Amino acid sequence: MAGKLGKQVRLELVGEDTEVDKSVADELSDPLVHLVRNSLDHGLETAADRKQHGKGPEGYVRMSAQQEGNSIVIRVEDNGRGLQVEKIGEKAFEKGLVARAELEAMSPREVMNLIFLPGFSTADQVSD
Known part of the structure; x- marks a missing residue:
C-alpha cells in the first residue's frame, strides 16, 4: 500500500x-x-x-x-506530519457534522476528537 x-x-x-x-x-x-x-x-x-x-x-x-x-x-x-486541525474542522463542517459557530468555539483538542465520529475522513478518496 x-x-x-x-x-x-x-x-x-x-x-x-x-x-x-x-x-x-x-x-x-x-x-x-x-x-x-x-x-x-x-x-x-x-x-x-x-x-x-x-x-x-x-x-x-x-x-x-x-x-x-x-x-x-x-x-x-x-x-x-501529525493531525491537521484546520483540515479536520473544515471537513467536519463540510459534511454537516458541526456548525461553523460550534467549530469556532472548539479547542484544538475538541476539533481533533472529531476524527472519531462515524464515517469521518479527511481523504478526498479512499485507498485500498
Whole structure:
C-alpha cells in the first residue's frame, strides 16, 4: 500500500511476544489495520514532501504492545506530519457534522476528537 501512495515506510513491531487471548486478538485485528492505514494515508508524507521539511525520505509506523498490570497497552504511532486541525474542522463542517459557530468555539483538542465520529475522513478518496 505504501508503494501505491508513493511513500517509503518502515513498519516496526515492538512486543510481539506479548500474550493476548486469541478472541481478543481477533477483535483487534481490523481496528489495528485501520490505524496503520490511517498512518499511511494521512500521517506519513511522500519522500519528496519529507525532504522538503528536512526529514529523511523514509517514515515509520510503529506498533507496540506491552503488559501493564492486568491490561495490555497497544500503541500505533508514526513520524508523519501529525493531525491537521484546520483540515479536520473544515471537513467536519463540510459534511454537516458541526456548525461553523460550534467549530469556532472548539479547542484544538475538541476539533481533533472529531476524527472519531462515524464515517469521518479527511481523504478526498479512499485507498485500498
